Amino acid sequence: MEKTMSSEFKIVEEPKNTLAMNPKKFAMWLFIGSVGMLFASLTSAYIVRQAEGNWLFFELPGILTVSTVVILLSSVTMQWAYWSSRKDSLQMVKYLVSVTTILGVAFLVLQFYGWKALVENQVFLVGNPSGSFLYVITGLHGLHIISAIVFLLLVLISAFRFRVHSKNLLQIEMCTTYWHFLGGLWLYLFVFLLLYR
Numbered sequence: 001m002e003k004t005m006s007s008e009f010k011i012v013e014e015p016k017n018t019l020a021m022n023p024k025k026f027a028m029w030l031f032i033g034s035v036g037m038l039f040a041s042l043t044s045a046y047i048v049r050q051a052e053g054n055w056l057f058f059e060l061p062g063i064l065t066v067s068t069v070v071i072l073l074s075s076v077t078m079q080w081a082y083w084s085s086r087k088d089s090l091q092m093v094k095y096l097v098s099v100t101t102i103l104g105v106a107f108l109v110l111q112f113y114g115w116k117a118l119v120e121n122q123v124f125l126v127g128n129p130s131g132s133f134l135y136v137i138t139g140l141h142g143l144h145i146i147s148a149i150v151f152l153l154l155v156l157i158s159a160f161r162f163r164v165h166s167k168n169l170l171q172i173e174m175c176t177t178y179w180h181f182l183g184g185l186w187l188y189l190f191v192f193l194l195l196y197r
Helices: 023-051 063-086 090-120 129-160 170-195
Strands: none
Touching: 023 129, 023 170, 063 090, 063 170, 090 129, 090 170, 129 170
């Protein structure tokens, strides 16, 4: 009697690695995307309106160049703070986040003096659309810088409570990403305004 052996094969599917992202990070990236689209639409509207005529051409105040250097320096200190948190160098994190916060406030002060220089050059919020666009674009960016400074202060408080370290990087990583985004956004806006003033 011939015995036949039948073997059963079960196909077991390996679970696929899903591309998971922390919900807070995901929300932040959605927010960054919406802010990017807002400024893209503003700069597009700027170009369209400029082409229609009745446009006041003016020089950008030199102090805006200084503010650009300040925001770029603040990106360096913020990145350094993030690297320090990965190495559990808590004192350095506190120091660098504090410096970044001071540079952020300095940026806003310089922007305010840039507005004062514009007023002295007869460029106003109300009147010619070129001035209106400039104040709206820089003002909206300034509001986002204020929100980022609040975020920096929250990170600083966490650092003083020993909650920023190599095993808890989410908050400082998100803050660093947001800060770099705003720095890059200002660089784009500054170059744009230089080219299309």
